[in-house]
Amino acid sequence: MYGVVLAAGRGTRMRPLTDRRPKPLLPVGDRSLLERVFDTAADVVGEFVVVTGYRGEAIRERIGESYRGHPVHYVEQAEALGTAHAVAQAEPVVDDDFLVLNGDVVVDASLARALAEAEGTAVAATEVADPRAYGVLSTAADGSLAGIVEKPADPPTNLANVGCYAFEPEVFEYIDQTPESERGEYEITTTIDLLLDDGHRIDVAPYEGTWLDVGRPWELLEANELALAELDARDESADTAEAVAGTVEEGVHLRGPVAVEEGARVRSGAYVEGPALIREGADVGPNAYVRGSTVIGPDAHVGHSVEIKNSVLMADASVGHLSYVGDSVLGRDVNFGAGTNVANLRHDGENVRLTVKGDRVDTGRRKLGAIVGDGAKTGINTSLNAGVKLGAGETTGLGEAVTRDRPSE
Numbered sequence: 001m002y003g004v005v006l007a008a009g010r011g012t013r014m015r016p017l018t019d020r021r022p023k024p025l026l027p028v029g030d031r032s033l034l035e036r037v038f039d040t041a042a043d044v045v046g047e048f049v050v051v052t053g054y055r056g057e058a059i060r061e062r063i064g065e066s067y068r069g070h071p072v073h074y075v076e077q078a079e080a081l082g083t084a085h086a087v088a089q090a091e092p093v094v095d096d097d098f099l100v101l102n103g104d105v106v107v108d109a110s111l112a113r114a115l116a117e118a119e120g121t122a123v124a125a126t127e128v129a130d131p132r133a134y135g136v137l138s139t140a141a142d143g144s145l146a147g148i149v150e151k152p153a154d155p156p157t158n159l160a161n162v163g164c165y166a167f168e169p170e171v172f173e174y175i176d177q178t179p180e181s182e183r184g185e186y187e188i189t190t191t192i193d194l195l196l197d198d199g200h201r202i203d204v205a206p207y208e209g210t211w212l213d214v215g216r217p218w219e220l221l222e223a224n225e226l227a228l229a230e231l232d233a234r235d236e237s238a239d240t241a242e243a244v245a246g247t248v249e250e251g252v253h254l255r256g257p258v259a260v261e262e263g264a265r266v267r268s269g270a271y272v273e274g275p276a277l278i279r280e281g282a283d284v285g286p287n288a289y290v291r292g293s294t295v296i297g298p299d300a301h302v303g304h305s306v307e308i309k310n311s312v313l314m315a316d317a318s319v320g321h322l323s324y325v326g327d328s329v330l331g332r333d334v335n336f337g338a339g340t341n342v343a344n345l346r347h348d349g350e351n352v353r354l355t356v357k358g359d360r361v362d363t364g365r366r367k368l369g370a371i372v373g374d375g376a377k378t379g380i381n382t383s384l385n386a387g388v389k390l391g392a393g394e395t396t397g398l399g400e401a402v403t404r405d406r407p408s409e
Contacts, residue, residue, distance in 0.1 A: 004090045007051060008051050010023075014220070016374075050074050052074055073093045082186040084178045084190065100166075105213050124161075125159040136149055137160075217371040218354065218365055221327065246263055246278065252268060256275060259278065268285065268286050290308045295311075306322070316332055328368075351365060355405055
């Protein structure tokens with residue numbers, strides 16, 4: 001069985017974090033989103049096929065020709081023409097049953113197992129309290145799929161389409177017959193309608209695990225919170241020392257589940273409250289405070305009198321001294337000048353709003369700081385308002401207060 005992973009999208013809702021990288025390579029804990037998807041299916045598939053598009057060369061360089069002993073093939077979707085079109089790109093490689101998984105979602109291994117155990121074609125479904133915002137499945141008397149309706153005002157069931165499938169190779173014939181939608185795309189749900197119309201049975205594979213579509217910046221924070229919760233669970237039954245492979249100097253205080261990878265250093269006076277992950281080559285302290293579901297990425301630097309709370313610092317990011325970063329995401333090679341402070345809470349107590357593709361969106365989070373693209377730099381004593389986005393490569397002047405997004409060109 002093959003695992004076909006869709007990873008071609010541009011990820012515009014995630015900007016500026018995707019200005020210089022494909023969304024599936026965004027970090028979640030100690031791995032990328034894409035690697036986590038591979039891990040969920042590695043026990044039930046023999047080979048992976050990755051459908052790439054935007055910055056696909058970065059995915060090839062990161063993953064290589066195999067993953068955990070599984071061969072990895074690459075095909076390209078040169079133009080974003082829908083999910084059925086994306087799956088069709090795998091036809092030259094796939095000659096057996098296959099799963100279709102998304103490269104930008106957080107799920108667990110029970111999803112891939114449920115699909116692999118189904119008979120022939122299957123659609124993964126999960127129960128939700130209010131299915132009106134999803135594709136909703138209706139079922140026949142025997143529990144098989146009867147149809148999928150998008151965002152119905154009166155849902156026939158509470159079964160939401162997870163967007164992951166099991167197919168047999170004959171599906172490519174039906175993809176060839178799939179008409180263009182009103183959006184100008186070829187949708188895999190339309191292909192499924194064609195299969196049903198032709199008398200094919202499609203199983204509904206129930207899924208009760210984690211399901212998070214990581215489409216917007218605050219959802220990347222949520223994904224990392226979930227990943228570090230796994231660290232928390234793992235450490236309940238393990239000696240804390242087992243998670244500390246790097247150097248922890250005398251006078252450091254580690255509380256709760258904290259992992260310090262080999263090659264990382266935590267300097268004297270640092271106080272780290274887990275769950276926290278300090279990755280290889282990272283340098284924390286002296287006298288730094290790290291807390292609340294925080295990932296300090298590879299070779300990142302957190303210096304003297306810096307507090308990092310519930311945030312993600314990607315590789316080579318630096319917050320050198322006298323700064324506060326809360327509920328934020330800092331991209332690769334970001335450099336915060338001394339005294340840079342991030343606001344993460346509105347004075348009126350309302351949820352923080354963020355601009356996504358030109359629209360102001362309620363994030364559902366009372367606390368959300370700054371989203372900072374790769375290579376951005378702040379001058380000393382910069383203030384970043386809650387929900388501000390600083391584009392890749394952008395800079396601020398000394399003492400500047402940034403209250404509006406500053407997108408990259």
